[in-house]
Amino acid sequence: MEQLNDVAQSGFIAQLGQMINDVLSQNYIFTATTLWHYWDGLVTTVQLVFLSLIIGLILAVPLAILRGSRRRWIKMPVYLYTYVFRGTPLLIQLYLIYYGVVFFDGFDVSYGLGSVHIPSIQQTWLWDYFRDPFVPAMLAFVLNTAAYTTEIFHGAIQSTPKGEMEAARAYGMSRGKMMRRIIMPSAFRRALPAYGNEVIFMLHASAICSVVTLLDLTGAARDIYARFYAPFEAFLFVAAIYLCLTFTIIAIFRQLEKRLLAHLRPLS
């Protein structure tokens, strides 16, 4: 009986080996050229996501503080911004920025005695940046991720334990010093898991940038799909790359959480 099992198993392994061998011997898709194409896509995706996240993070910190202000005229504009950018699809934002900036022709505005010329974007220095799809795509991503990150940080700041703030006040700290030394460090720590999710969402959302001709990972997969008529191979391969990137991000955040949230772990 056992022997029979062994035979069946080795037969299965041999079959599997045969199958893998068949797939590889028929492979005319994954050549040096297409792998290079995927590599270009990977570089673009990582650049785009990384830069967007860094800039978005830098913008989100002051915005989150303003968002928590007691003055209406300070907090309302920030709230409006996060409301709009969280309430509309990223794809629409991308289209609006990419095609929207070229929508206006130059025109003249007349007032009283003279007139002032409003140039179209092609006539200004901005066109050097907006001509290529990278900057418009990055701008859309930055504005989107900054809106979400602002809300994440705002929530974390709001949920700072009262006792910590009372203790800070008892030490005679000013509001600024309290923010810098007590509230922000503890809020950032608590925001870390939610922010990790935002980073992963951003990576996955970046797949849409190929609609404005940016050659990212998904764009590379579409090219290869169109060239070899092989949707399964082209997209499965790119899904595997996204999976690796996601696992890397998860691992990094897990390490960070382990170190930074050590004080919140129960003593076991």
Add this chain to the structure above:
Amino acid sequence: MKKYVTRSLMGITLGLSTLAMTATSVQAADVPDPLRLGIDMPYAPFGYKLPSGELTGFEIELGNALCKQLATHCQWVEQDFDGIVPGLLARKYDVIMSALTINPERERQVLFSAPYFTPPSGWFVKADSPLAKVTGALDSEALKGKVIGVQRGNLQDHYVTDLYGQVAEVRRYTKLDDLVLDMDSGRVDAAFLDQPVGQDTLVNANDGNFVNTGTAISEPKKYFGDGFGIAMKQRDRALKKSIDSALEQLKADGTLKRLSAKYFAAEKTTTTSQ
């Protein structure tokens, strides 16, 4: 218990025999009714929509005439060009009639009818572009550092990617409209398109804004193939026979000639009848 088994067996047998019957009745006709044709639109003058929503264009009219000849009904199915061959293989439609050039790479996947149209490919640029003054072929010297726009997955894409991919930036568009928008805003320096399409969509539609430049290209055959053909699945040999003879008849009775005259300026394009 036994009764149930018998009944369900009877049910299965009955079901199978009906299935077999329907299968044979389709096979006997060998041209499905309706005949589903996959097409990428807009691709003027080959296939586009009138403001009323009605489909028109060279291929639409030719396809409809073809269906009449085959005594069936046309059902047009829209599909982006970069997925048009996989769409056929996934049976979303029975044939492709969408400016699909017959070339060896595609013949590995699909079966082609005889060609019904053979256009060259041409370069299109803004009228005030320095490239507009080029006479003769646009070479890598002229295209160095330029942004070239093509539609993803068509032969023009393969051609510029292989020849100019190193010296110029190739931008690939899923839809022709988006390429036209980016040509208009100046994001793309030159578009490489089927000559009649560029003529219609860029030059004629934007009074004097765009021009055709350089010489038209239809060699080497490795890229530019043997003209547009109707594509179907490899095993549809009987369907190919029917379509080929119908195309032959449309050639003989002058329908093809009349449609070419209607949609293409005679001096700009070459219609072939071989």
